[in-house]
Amino acid sequence: MKMTYHVLVVDDEPDILELLSIYLSMNDRIEVHTAENGEIAVEMYHDLATNGSRPGIILMDLMMPVMGGIEATRKILEYDSDAKIYVVTAYTEPDLIRDAMDAGAKDVINKMAGFPEISEMVMGVLTS
């Protein structure tokens, strides 16, 4: 049996969560978990990791209520320094990209890329 990949998607827009889930789930080896803000994401990462479903990639939005993407990235990396966090954002300003990379994100993905392309990229990271 092929192994299942766990993907954690963090965004405060329900539509983005839904659409990313749909596109990612088109690959039956991917199981998607969603969180509406950074705080929930940190908790969820703990739970998944302790249950043996450690996410192979986290797609992290930047601007969210309660806890933003930069802080959540730092917190998850404090817990698991191997976590693969990719920031997905509409704000491609140099300062924000620098902040995200400084926090430990692997890369920054432009939301404009489109959901099929983002799904493809996720698969590439999971299988590498």
Place this chain on the structure above:
Amino acid sequence: MDEILIVDDDLSVREVLEARLIKEGYAVDTAEDFDHAKEALAERNFDAIILDVVLPGVGGIGILEYIKNADIETPVIMITGDPNVETAARSVQHGAYDYISKPIRKERMLGVVQRAVEKKGLIDRKKESEKKNLEYQKELEGKVEERTGELKNAYELLGAEYSRKVKFMRKTSHEFINPLSIIIGHLTLLIESDLSDEQRRRLESVSENVKRIEHLVQDTLEVTSNEE
């Protein structure tokens, strides 16, 4: 009234010259030596000075040097003793305007004094116009400075306004991306679902037009990226 200073140690020469000049309508002041001459020069701006070459103390040439060093621009007419070309030449070398030789002839003396006074008038007018020019120049410089300051302020205000608008445009463009990507995501899923030809045609048209908006947003972001 033009004012003449006569410097001579010989009282009779002073009196004769003074009387003749007053008769011609000049105001006259006299000095018998260097000290009195200095006092008179400090008090008034004379239009001509008649100065004897032969004087006790520093002598006429010494007083002439003093006048030149003090930047007094009044023309100095030297009285030389006997027709002595050497003394006259030396006086002119030291900056005398002209000379009259003893015995003093009235017409020659009055002619030289008149020319000296005219020369002084020219010098005064030139100085006055230079002063006015300088004042005008300063006034202009002040105005230019003032206007430059005004322009600079206006430019800074415009720059701030421009930068504020660019920032707003950029922020708005960014805000378009989330809804656009959601619309496109849903549309793509819908078009791939089971639809009638009519429904698919309509949705494809919606999708095309949303993509046009997406391109506009991308262009706006590109144009505004280096403007902040």
